[in-house]
Amino acid sequence: MKKNLSENSPVFGVLASVMSIISGLAVGLIIMLIFNPEMAFTAFGMLLKGGFSNGLKSMGQVFHYIAPYAMCGLSVAFSFQTGVFNIGVAGQFTVGGMVAVLIGGMALGIPDPIRWIVAILLAGLAGVIWGMIPGLMKAFLNCNEVIACIMMNYISIYFSNWVIQTYFYDPTLVASKYVKSTSLLPRMGMDKLFPGSSASSAVFIALLFCIIIYILLYRTGFGYELRASGFNKDAAYYAGINEKRNIILVMLIAGFIAGVGGGMLFLSSQTKNFLVSEIAIVETSYGIPIALLALNNPIGVFCASFLLAWLTVGGTMVQSAGFPTETVETITAVIIYFSAFSLIFTQIIRKWHFKKDEQRKEEK
Amino acid sequence: MENIIEMRNITKVFPGIIANDDITLELRKGEIHALLGENGAGKSTLMSVLFGLYQPTSGKIIVKGKEVKMSSPNTANDLGIGMVHQHFKLVGVFSALENIILGVETVQNGFLKMNEAREKIIGLSEKYGLMVDIDEKIDNMTVGMQQRVEILKMLYRDNDVLIFDEPTAVLTPQEIEELIKIIRRLAEEGKSILFISHKLNEIKEVSDRCSVLRKGKYIGTVDTDSVTVEELSEMMVGRSISLHVEKTAAKPKDVVLSVKNLTVMPQTGKKEKVKNVSFDVRAGEIVCIAGIDNNGQQELVFALTGMLPSKGDITLNGEVMTDKSIRYRNTHGISHIPEDRHKHGLVLDFNISQNMILQTYFEKDFIKNGFLKFSDITKFSDKAIEDFDVRSAKGSTNIVRNMSGGNQQKVILAREIIRDHNLLIAVQPTRGLDVGAIEFVHKQLVKERDEGKAVLLVSLELDEVMEVSDRILVMHDGEIMANVRPENVTVQKLGLYMSGAEREEAV
Numbered sequence: 011m012k013k014n015l016s017e018n019s020p021v022f023g024v025l026a027s028v029m030s031i032i033s034g035l036a037v038g039l040i041i042m043l044i045f046n047p048e049m050a051f052t053a054f055g056m057l058l059k060g061g062f063s064n065g066l067k068s069m070g071q072v073f074h075y076i077a078p079y080a081m082c083g084l085s086v087a088f089s090f091q092t093g094v095f096n097i098g099v100a101g102q103f104t105v106g107g108m109v110a111v112l113i114g115g116m117a118l119g120i121p122d123p124i125r126w127i128v129a130i131l132l133a134g135l136a137g138v139i140w141g142m143i144p145g146l147m148k149a150f151l152n153c154n155e156v157i158a159c160i161m162m163n164y165i166s167i168y169f170s171n172w173v174i175q176t177y178f179y180d181p182t183l184v185a186s187k188y189v190k191s192t193s194l195l196p197r198m199g200m201d202k203l204f205p206g207s208s209a210s211s212a213v214f215i216a217l218l219f220c221i222i223i224y225i226l227l228y229r230t231g232f233g234y235e236l237r238a239s240g241f242n243k244d245a246a247y248y249a250g251i252n253e254k255r256n257i258i259l260v261m262l263i264a265g266f267i268a269g270v271g272g273g274m275l276f277l278s279s280q281t282k283n284f285l286v287s288e289i290a291i292v293e294t295s296y297g298i299p300i301a302l303l304a305l306n307n308p309i310g311v312f313c314a315s316f317l318l319a320w321l322t323v324g325g326t327m328v329q330s331a332g333f334p335t336e337t338v339e340t341i342t343a344v345i346i347y348f349s350a351f352s353l354i355f356t357q358i359i360r361k362w363h364f365k366k367d368e369q370r371k372e373e374k
Numbered sequence: 375m376e377n378i379i380e381m382r383n384i385t386k387v388f389p390g391i392i393a394n395d396d397i398t399l400e401l402r403k404g405e406i407h408a409l410l411g412e413n414g415a416g417k418s419t420l421m422s423v424l425f426g427l428y429q430p431t432s433g434k435i436i437v438k439g440k441e442v443k444m445s446s447p448n449t450a451n452d453l454g455i456g457m458v459h460q461h462f463k464l465v466g467v468f469s470a471l472e473n474i475i476l477g478v479e480t481v482q483n484g485f486l487k488m489n490e491a492r493e494k495i496i497g498l499s500e501k502y503g504l505m506v507d508i509d510e511k512i513d514n515m516t517v518g519m520q521q522r523v524e525i526l527k528m529l530y531r532d533n534d535v536l537i538f539d540e541p542t543a544v545l546t547p548q549e550i551e552e553l554i555k556i557i558r559r560l561a562e563e564g565k566s567i568l569f570i571s572h573k574l575n576e577i578k579e580v581s582d583r584c585s586v587l588r589k590g591k592y593i594g595t596v597d598t599d600s601v602t603v604e605e606l607s608e609m610m611v612g613r614s615i616s617l618h619v620e621k622t623a624a625k626p627k628d629v630v631l632s633v634k635n636l637t638v639m640p641q642t643g644k645k646e647k648v649k650n651v652s653f654d655v656r657a658g659e660i661v662c663i664a665g666i667d668n669n670g671q672q673e674l675v676f677a678l679t680g681m682l683p684s685k686g687d688i689t690l691n692g693e694v695m696t697d698k699s700i701r702y703r704n705t706h707g708i709s710h711i712p713e714d715r716h717k718h719g720l721v722l723d724f725n726i727s728q729n730m731i732l733q734t735y736f737e738k739d740f741i742k743n744g745f746l747k748f749s750d751i752t753k754f755s756d757k758a759i760e761d762f763d764v765r766s767a768k769g770s771t772n773i774v775r776n777m778s779g780g781n782q783q784k785v786i787l788a789r790e791i792i793r794d795h796n797l798l799i800a801v802q803p804t805r806g807l808d809v810g811a812i813e814f815v816h817k818q819l820v821k822e823r824d825e826g827k828a829v830l831l832v833s834l835e836l837d838e839v840m841e842v843s844d845r846i847l848v849m850h851d852g853e854i855m856a857n858v859r860p861e862n863v864t865v866q867k868l869g870l871y872m873s874g875a876e877r878e879e880a881v
């Protein structure tokens with residue numbers, strides 16, 4: 011006999027996320043069939059193959075992509091759980107990346123073995139500053155954090171471009187120069203395991219962040235306080251919880267996570283340089299969808315990042331089947347849209363579950 | 375008389391609890407049928423089953439002689455069944471008119487046919503005496519008026535079976551009288567009414583028959599005229615309950631709370647809600663703030679607890695509190711049972727144990743090096759649940775959202791009474807509780823007093839005011855009209871003070 015699930019069992023949440031993904035993929039397949047019916051199934055297979063496509067290198071690439079995705083998703087999920095809407099991940103990630111490129115490229119007299127650590131910590135600090143500004147504005151001027159964050163995102167792009175162009179620019183690349191190989195993150199054997207890939211310790215650091223944030227939220231008094239505010243602001247106020255202080259702290263922590271994420275991305279391989287462009291760094295656009303797909307659970311964030319990293323790697327292969335890269339972006343976009351509907355899916359599944367229950371009873 | 379609704383052998387199982395256990399209920403056409411039972415007895419669940427919100431685990435529903443499957447509220451609506459929930463389901467930014475027609479709009483050439491709807495609604499409101507300003511936004515309405523909108527919504531849909539889940543719990547005594555008239559009128563017009571209430575007098579007054587549930591089981595149905603209030607309460611809890619509060623004369627000691635020239639502005643608006651008020655509350659006495667709703671009681675309490683800024687002096691145990699934070703007051707002697715349990719009192723998505731530590735999670739009993747001590751918290755919460763008889767399916771780990779209204783209230787009571795304090799501010803603490811629980815709360819308040827705590831009770835119910843208090847402060851339009859002892863005043867006299875028609879000389 012099937013176990014009787016309670017109305018708000020977490021199982022429904024997980025099932026809903028899985029449903030979003032399957033629906034997204036199904037719609038993706040339909041799009042491919044419209045573009046090019048002959049190659050559609052081949053290409054779809056390539057997409058699903060993801061980390062298995064090209065031997066160990068692809069698997070390594072999956073691990074490489076997890077880190078920035080997870081850091082962006084975690085920054086968003088953490089803030090969402092506490093009732094603050096950190097839409098500013100893109101900006102925090104960008105300034106973090108810019109700072110890491112400067113330090114990693116120019117060394118600034120910092121000795122080799124600790125340079126990557128210093129670079130990443132300062133990247134995190136840049137994220138903190140970028141996150142705190144909307145936090146302070148919200149706490150003291152009651153400025154909507156979403157709008158402030160969006161403005162900070164734009165400022166981050168132009169500000170970082172200016173800094174890179176002024177101090178560390180290669181005009182032929184229209185990007186920053188390359189960082190020193192001595193500045194890169196330790197590979198921790200990932201280069202041996204997955205030769206040719208950019209995989210590094212970044213994925214472990216990201217996992218560590220997810221675990222720490224999980225513990226912070228669910229095990230500590232501070233996390234209790236933050237989640238109480240997230241669920242019911244008025245009750246938190248009644249209980250004497252200092253909302254202003256918490257908004258600032260949440261934006262500080264969220265900014266740090268995103269900033270470190272940006273720093274790690276640019277120090278994970280020597281071929282990654284900082285493009286001077288007016289478009290936000292693509293990895294950051296996955297922050298919100300990953301948080302939604304993970305239902306804001308830090309461990310869920312890591313799993314959702316794995317999945318999207320898998321599809322990203324699969325997606326690069328699809329081009330060889332004659333599909334433009336845009337198809338992959340479309341498919342991920344569809345999955346993202348469906349993940350936004352995950353709440354609706356939760357309801358459908360719940361209804362369906364209880365209906366089945368009844369039918370079984372009627373049969374008896 | 376024929377039965378319009380028959381619920382036969384209804385059982386509804388939630389994980390860990392049988393909320394309804396083989397219940398059979400018959401509703402006759404044109405009757406007012408009361409449903410009575412302790413907190414958590416399964417009344418709301420049974421009504422939600424009838425309204426199609428929950429699917430019964432077993433049992434059947436027969437409407438007008440035909441067995442039906444109530445798969446959703448829409449089905450219920452099609453069969454003429456309407457429900458007013460305890461927490462209204464209206465859209466705040468819409469007008470009454472828009473709310474009433476929502477979901478059943480008639481459209482012509484793509485435009486809403488508002489005029490016909492308007493006429494029908496005005497007709498209905500005149501017929502049943504439901505006074506509503508139909509172009510006013512819900513957010514600007516009193517709770518009583520919102521409830522009338524909910525009733526009009528059912529009537530507009532031509533519902534002839536009307537379910538009211540604790541309609542009077544949120545109303546002022548004046549509004550309750552109004553509602554009772556309306557309900558009678560509806561029954562006279564042939565509507566059949568199911569009515570949940572914990573107030574036995576009300577049930578005696580309005581209902582024709584009364585069905586009693588106890589711990590999910592059906593106890594029986596009686597003609598209301600043939601039983602006394604005492605018999606009803608005995609059916610409900612299995613023992614007789616006295617609403618008379620046993621207490622000795624108060625022995626007031628030192629002043630705990632002293633308020634001098636307190637003036638409070640409301641959250642929104644420019645008019646002072648509390649005007650230059652002064653009073654004391656001593657250890658060992660229960661002082662009750664009586665008054666008609668919205669005469670400054672809420673603002674006064676918010677000022678005392680630090681939730682609203684104020685001018686003047688608030689002194690607690692000799693220490694000036696006027697500019698202190700909510701946290702500081704919480705940890706320096708004030709406990710507060712808030713008026714709105716869903717808005718302020720509880721985090722509905724937290725479980726019981728998490729709600730039990732809402733103001734104390736940072737104290738050394740519950741935290742070590744920043745980490746919550748879960749086993750200690752659970753132990754603490756288990757004991758509170760036991761001491762206050764909080765009923766839920768899963769004990770401390772039960773999510774508060776999935777509890778009956780009365781048991782949610784008991785969680786707050788337990789937390790605020792157990793917490794270290796010497797002033798207890800209790801706002802409508804018995805709202806939504808069954809008679810047994812009310813008796814329990816009143817006893818607790820007296821016990822608090824006898825232990826030397828100062829108790830400030832805010833209540834709209836005169837019976838409660840007269841029974842429990844040692845001293846009564848009557849508030850009207852932000853001012854204190856009288857400072858009297860219950861033994862020296864009549865209910866009529868209180869009414870005059872409350873309406874502002876009279877003022878005691880000395881104040």
Ligand SMILES: Nc1ncnc2c1ncn2[C@@H]1O[C@H](COP(=O)(O)OP(=O)(O)OP(=O)(O)O)[C@@H](O)[C@H]1O
Nearest residue numbers: 388393413414415416417418419776777778779780
């Ligand atoms: N959605 C739910 N999930 C799990 N248990 C529930 C749910 N709703 C109610 N219960 C449980 O079912 C029992 C009956 O609850 P119900 O709300 O019907 O009580 P009630 O008679 O309306 O009480 P009250 O007078 O306090 O409102 C309670 O023990 C409650 O904890």
Ligand SMILES: [Mg+2]
Nearest residue numbers: 417418778779
């Ligand atoms: Mg109820």
